[in-house]
Amino acid sequence: xxxxxxxxxxxxxxxxxxxxxxxxxxxxxxxxxxxxxxxxxxxxxxxxxxxxxxxxxxxxxxxxxxxxxxxxxxxxxxxxxxxxxxxxxxxxxxxxxxxxxxxxxxxxxxxxxxxxxxxxxxxxxxxxxxxxxxxxxxxxxxxxxxxxxxxxxxxxxxxxxxxxxxxxxxxxxxxxxxxxxxxxxxxxxxxxxxxxxxxxxxxxxxxxxxxxxxxxxxxxxxxxxxxxxxxxxxxxxxxxxxxxxxxxxxxxxxxxxxx
Numbered sequence: 001x002x003x004x005x006x007x008x009x010x011x012x013x014x015x016x017x018x019x020x021x022x023x024x025x026x027x028x029x030x031x032x033x034x035x036x037x038x039x040x041x042x043x044x045x046x047x048x049x050x051x052x053x054x055x056x057x058x059x060x061x062x063x064x065x066x067x068x069x070x071x072x073x074x075x076x077x078x079x080x081x082x083x084x085x086x087x088x089x090x091x092x093x094x095x096x097x098x099x100x101x102x103x104x105x106x107x108x109x110x111x112x113x114x115x116x117x118x119x120x121x122x123x124x125x126x127x128x129x130x131x132x133x134x135x136x137x138x139x140x141x142x143x144x145x146x147x148x149x150x151x152x153x154x155x156x157x158x159x160x161x162x163x164x165x166x167x168x169x170x171x172x173x174x175x176x177x178x179x180x181x182x183x184x185x186x187x188x189x190x191x192x193x194x195x196x197x198x199x200x201x202x203x204x205x206x207x208x209x210x211x212x213x214x215x216x217x218x219x220x221x222x223x224x225x226x227x228x229x230x231x232x233x234x235x236x237x238x239x240x241x242x243x244x245x246x247x248x249x250x251x252x253x254x255x256x257x258x259x
Contacts, residue, residue: 055259057198057206060215061191063183064250069171072143072242074153075116076166079136085120092135095163102159103141106152112142138167146171150239157240173247183251188212191255199259207258215252 078095082088103113117138122130141156143149157164173179199206 054207055204056210057195057257057259058254059191059194059198059257060252060254061187061189061194062250062252063186063188063190064248065179065183065186066246066248067173067176067179069173069244069247070144070146071172071174072146072149073140073170073172074143074149074166075138075140075168076156076160076164077117077136077138078160078163079134079165080163081123081132081134083132085133085135088133088135089120092137092163095160096137096139099139099156099160099164102155103152106155107145107148108141108143108152112144114140116140146242146244148239150242152239153242154239169242171244171247173249176249179249180251183249184214184253187251187253188255191253192257195255195257199257202259204259210256210258212256213254215254 076099078092078099080088080091080095082091100113104110115137117136119134119136121134121136123132123134125131141152143152153166153169157166196206
């Protein structure tokens with residue numbers, strides 16, 4: 001027997017079947033998404049972001065050491081006056097040669113004595129007429145033996161007499177290699193100590209060093225000793241007393257640690 005279906009009933013049946021398929025697909029999709037959260041791309045991205053944002057601690061450590069100066073640099077001037085430039089210059093040159101010879105005779109090498117200045121200036125009376133000329137020659141001597149530096153200065157001053165004046169004396173540290181190595185080690189230790197303190201305060205373990213950047217090294221300026229006119233009164237064979245004292249060297253480093 002032939003069965004016939006009207007178009008209206010056929011459309012209704014097709015709609016019911018399509019709805020059933022959609023419901024089934026939705027149910028399956030819900031089950032899959034609920035059970036696979038551990039392996040979803042979103043979870044993997046969050047883990048990767050966390051691994052890339054490792055903490056860092058940046059600190060600057062300083063190391064300071066103390067050393068005894070081993071060098072003395074003395075600056076002195078020789079002044080002479082004459083009625084003309086030639087006579088004044090001749091006098092100054094003679095005294096300079098005597099002072100230089102005294103340094104040589106007391107163990108100062110020629111290479112450690114240097115001419116640092118020469119000045120010639122006229123003197124005028126109340127009418128503006130030149131009456132004489134002053135010549136000033138300056139020397140700088142580097143004395144590398146502090147034990148005899150005072151005697152060397154005294155000998156030079158006596159050789160030049162009242163024409164000599166000492167402008168400045170400075171003490172230097174020249175052998176700084178071992179001292180700087182010690183200062184650097186102390187700076188790194190100081191930086192690590194600071195980083196460990198910060199890590200403990202944050203409740204985080206201190207990791208390895210990421211970078212070390214030296215900061216400009218600092219050295220104390222040479223210690224000046226002002227003699228001035230005292231040098232002119234040096235008498236007899238006594239040497240000028242010299243006290244070396246101490247000088248400090250400092251090194252700073254910036255260290256970055258991981259956490």
